[in-house]
Amino acid sequence: MSIYDTLNDKQREAVLMTEGPLLILAGAGSGKTRVLTHRTAYLIEEMKVAPWNIMAITFTNKAANEMRERITNLLGYQADGIWVRTFHSSCVMILRKFIDRIGFSSNFSIYDTDDQKTVLREVCKKLKIDTKIYKEKMFLREISKAKDEFISPAEYIKESGQDEFAAKRIAEVYDAYQKRLKENNALDFDDIIVKTIELLRSDAEVLEYYQEKFKYIMVDEYQDTNTVQFMLISLLAKKYNNLCVVGDDDQSIYKFRGANIYNILNFEKAYPNARVIKLEQNYRSTKTILAAANSVIHNNSERKDKSLWTENPEGEKIDFREFENAFEEATYVAEDIKSKVASGKLKFSDCAILYRTNAQSRLFEEKFINLNLPYKLIGGVNFYSRKEIKDVLAYLKTIANGNDNLAVRRIINVPKRGIGNTTIGKVNDFADSRGISFYDALKDEESLANVGKASTKLKPFVDLIEDLRNKEGTIPLKDLIDELLERTGYIADLRNERTDEALTRIENIEEFINKAVDYEENAEEPSLGGFIEEVALVADIDSYDDATEYVVFMTLHGAKGLEFKQVYLAGMEDGTFPGYFTINSGDTSELEEERRLCYVGITRAREFLAITSAKQRMVHGETKYCKRSRFVNEIPIELMKEQPVVKQEKVIPIEGKMKTAYAKAKAEFKAKPFESKQFKVNKAEGLSYVEGDTVKHLKFGLGTVLNIVDGGRDYEVTVDFQKSGVKKMFASFAKLKKV
Numbered sequence: 071m072s073i074y075d076t077l078n079d080k081q082r083e084a085v086l087m088t089e090g091p092l093l094i095l096a097g098a099g100s101g102k103t104r105v106l107t108h109r110t111a112y113l114i115e116e117m118k119v120a121p122w123n124i125m126a127i128t129f130t131n132k133a134a135n136e137m138r139e140r141i142t143n144l145l146g147y148q149a150d151g152i153w154v155r156t157f158h159s160s161c162v163m164i165l166r167k168f169i170d171r172i173g174f175s176s177n178f179s180i181y182d183t184d185d186q187k188t189v190l191r192e193v194c195k196k197l198k199i200d201t202k203i204y205k206e207k208m209f210l211r212e213i214s215k216a217k218d219e220f221i222s223p224a225e226y227i228k229e230s231g232q233d234e235f236a237a238k239r240i241a242e243v244y245d246a247y248q249k250r251l252k253e254n255n256a257l258d259f260d261d262i263i264v265k266t267i268e269l270l271r272s273d274a275e276v277l278e279y280y281q282e283k284f285k286y287i288m289v290d291e292y293q294d295t296n297t298v299q300f301m302l303i304s305l306l307a308k309k310y311n312n313l314c315v316v317g318d319d320d321q322s323i324y325k326f327r328g329a330n331i332y333n334i335l336n337f338e339k340a341y342p343n344a345r346v347i348k349l350e351q352n353y354r355s356t357k358t359i360l361a362a363a364n365s366v367i368h369n370n371s372e373r374k375d376k377s378l379w380t381e382n383p384e385g386e387k388i389d390f391r392e393f394e395n396a397f398e399e400a401t402y403v404a405e406d407i408k409s410k411v412a413s414g415k416l417k418f419s420d421c422a423i424l425y426r427t428n429a430q431s432r433l434f435e436e437k438f439i440n441l442n443l444p445y446k447l448i449g450g451v452n453f454y455s456r457k458e459i460k461d462v463l464a465y466l467k468t469i470a471n472g473n474d475n476l477a478v479r480r481i482i483n484v485p486k487r488g489i490g491n492t493t494i495g496k497v498n499d500f501a502d503s504r505g506i507s508f509y510d511a512l513k514d515e516e517s518l519a520n521v522g523k524a525s526t527k528l529k530p531f532v533d534l535i536e537d538l539r540n541k542e543g544t545i546p547l548k549d550l551i552d553e554l555l556e557r558t559g560y561i562a563d564l565r566n567e568r569t570d571e572a573l574t575r576i577e578n579i580e581e582f583i584n585k586a587v588d589y590e591e592n593a594e595e596p597s598l599g600g601f602i603e604e605v606a607l608v609a610d611i612d613s614y615d616d617a618t619e620y621v622v623f624m625t626l627h628g629a630k631g632l633e634f635k636q637v638y639l640a641g642m643e644d645g646t647f648p649g650y651f652t653i654n655s656g657d658t659s660e661l662e663e664e665r666r667l668c669y670v671g672i673t674r675a676r677e678f679l680a681i682t683s684a685k686q687r688m689v690h691g692e693t694k695y696c697k698r699s700r701f702v703n704e705i706p707i708e709l710m711k712e713q714p715v716v717k718q719e720k721v722i723p724i725e726g727k728m729k730t731a732y733a734k735a736k737a738e739f740k741a742k743p744f745e746s747k748q749f750k751v752n753k754a755e756g757l758s759y760v761e762g763d764t765v766k767h768l769k770f771g772l773g774t775v776l777n778i779v780d781g782g783r784d785y786e787v788t789v790d791f792q793k794s795g796v797k798k799m800f801a802s803f804a805k806l807k808k809v
């Protein structure tokens with residue numbers, strides 16, 4: 071039996087149709103992603119296409135990794151050179167190679183939202199724009215919208231549709247912003263794609279190179295591509311026209327980020343000879359879950375009609391429950407998972423809790439901490455947006471690229487070196503007047519003379535950076551980071567603060583160093599530049615690793631393309647989902663987008679779906695009374711379990727309850743020997759080593775076990791490593807091997 075026998079007729083047709091443009095339009099769980107992986111395997115195995123001639127684009131890095139893994143499984147070997155990436159990481163690869171042809175240098179920085187804001191603030195100041203009247207956010211939003219449509223600053227005025235005065239203002243800021251980025255040799259996230267198109271359009275040789283390279287192009291989650299992404303793949307596919315896109319118009323949920331649903335609806339116009347294949351059999355969910363999803367999405371009017379069916383069993387009814395408040399909702403979900411896992415019905419990793427906004431995660435987190443259940447929060451406060459992480463990164467960026475003025479200015483006086491704003495301002499002006507980078511101005515004799523006595527403070531900083539630059543590439547990244555932390559006194563300063571907050575910062579930095587070690591161990595050709603790039607591109611979802619046992623908490627947006635045996639859709643109230651703004655705007659297309667998001671949520675579930683709502687919820691510190699979500703009312707009642715009547719015993723004011731739970735959780739948290747974001751319950755059963763044994767750790771190498779303490783939850787093992795000294799670790803995390 072070949073791997074293609076496991077496909078249904080339509081799926082097989084899509085796999086075999088390798089030549090020419092192809093649109094696969096199909097509902098959730100119908101095997102779209104599966105078709106792409108099989109098609110790739112087929113191209114390589116049967117059509118003898120070289121792996122490096124295939125490009126498969128997915129939406130998140132997590133999805134890309136999964137796809138590569140599935141292809142490897144199908145082939146039975148690793149197909150090197152196969153290009154399975156997100157749009158952004160594809161473009162970064164292309165730009166690193168050829169961006170010098172459009173006037174940047176290949177070690178460009180990638181700016182995140184915070185960096186963008188800083189640049190914008192500088193620009194507004196220079197242009198004397200009052201940001202109290204014209205908000206920075208408004209500018210950034212307009213600039214991003216323009217870039218999504220490939221509109222340059224010069225074109226902005228006639229394209230924007232704004233009144234002329236406002237349009238001129240925005241165009242002016244947009245223009246100055248782009249110039250500033252260029253001076254810093256930096257790109258923002260939108261530029262990554264825009265600049266790639268500029269490159270391909272302006273350089274026939276580069277275009278030819280990639281058109282030849284990517285003879286076969288495939289795009290997953292095509293419904294969420296925006297205009298520039300469509301331009302990019304059209305350019306690349308123009309020569310061979312072997313473009314296969316798969317998507318589901320019912321799952322288009324990124325309009326707010328510029329996703330252009332017309333890309334899918336008009337594919338046949340753009341490619342008149344395109345073939346269209348529809349898949350209608352769902353393999354993921356039970357009949358009940360699918361019926362619920364279908365009945366919700368049928369309320370949308372802007373859609374291509376599709377009917378999805380399945381041969382899967384009827385399955386259990388949907389467990390819909392309404393609670394008095396969000397606290398009880400979280401309690402129910404946590405306890406339900408706990409008892410199902412205890413009874414052997416589910417594993418923690420079978421379960422996902424999905425909600426509309428990140429802020430909804432907090433109560434679930436507290437409850438899980440209380441009950442000591444393992445979970446992983448995806449999204450929320452991004453690890454890489456924390457101050458200490460951004461500081462360390464800014465040092466690394468300065469070492470890697472002295473033209474990144476933002477990075478240099480961020481850390482020039484962090485930790486404090488007595489370099490004041492006046493000095494920084496003088497150096498800045500000098501750099502501007504000479505058209506050199508801020509960092510180069512720090513080294514310039516004339517500039518130093520300019521700042522007078524303060525120059526004695528600048529020199530040690532430059533010496534430090536130069537010294538670290540010399541070492542970069544000759545010592546491991548970890549050592550480089552350790553050295554910069556030590557020589558700058560960064561960690562020492564935090565230690566001296568002696569606050570909980572400072573301790574957490576130190577731990578975060580340690581976690582960051584772990585990341586660097588991980589990177590260096592796994593990257594093919596590790597480099598400082600490569601590391602910075604990986605960190606810049608990492609989406610939160612990538613930290614989700616299904617090898618370990620935990621319940622996943624994430625937003626509905628983050629759950630796209632994934633599947634779980636048991637899904638909890640939480641916070642299903644009008645005002646939460648759909649949100650107040652959507653309801654009050656009266657805009658049906660916005661409501662339809664929310665409904666598609668609900669459809670995405672329901673269709674993530676394979677066997678069990680629970681839907682929960684709360685009658686009261688705290689929003690911005692105020693208790694709000696809520697009706698159940700209109701989307702819940704769109705599910706036929708026959709598909710739901712009868713709700714057990716729960717008697718409220720004593721009504722404790724909701725705030726009080728939350729406070730106690732929070733205090734308790736916090737106390738427990740503090741009492742722990744050392745913090746880990748994930749709460750292990752799997753105590754390592756019986757250890758294979760005893761005190762005095764020599765053991766091996768994956769990262770730290772050989773060491774001697776000094777001490778083992780039974781910490782209840784897990785053993786705490788103290789090991790003296792030959793290279794990295796004494797470390798304390800949980801046995802079940804450390805995976806030490808006796809040698």
Ligand SMILES: Nc1ncnc2c1ncn2[C@@H]1O[C@H](COP(=O)(O)OP(=O)(O)OP(=O)(O)O)[C@@H](O)[C@H]1O
Nearest residue numbers: 076077078097098099100101102103104353354631
């Ligand atoms: N022909 C088939 N036989 C058996 N299982 C299948 C078949 N086709 C798909 N599946 C299974 O159905 C599930 C859904 O498939 P897949 O993730 O490819 O769907 P999808 O259309 O990409 O879904 P989504 O719209 O959510 O991205 C997977 O577990 C997949 O292995």
Ligand SMILES: [Mg+2]
Nearest residue numbers: 102103104631
């Ligand atoms: Mg998919």
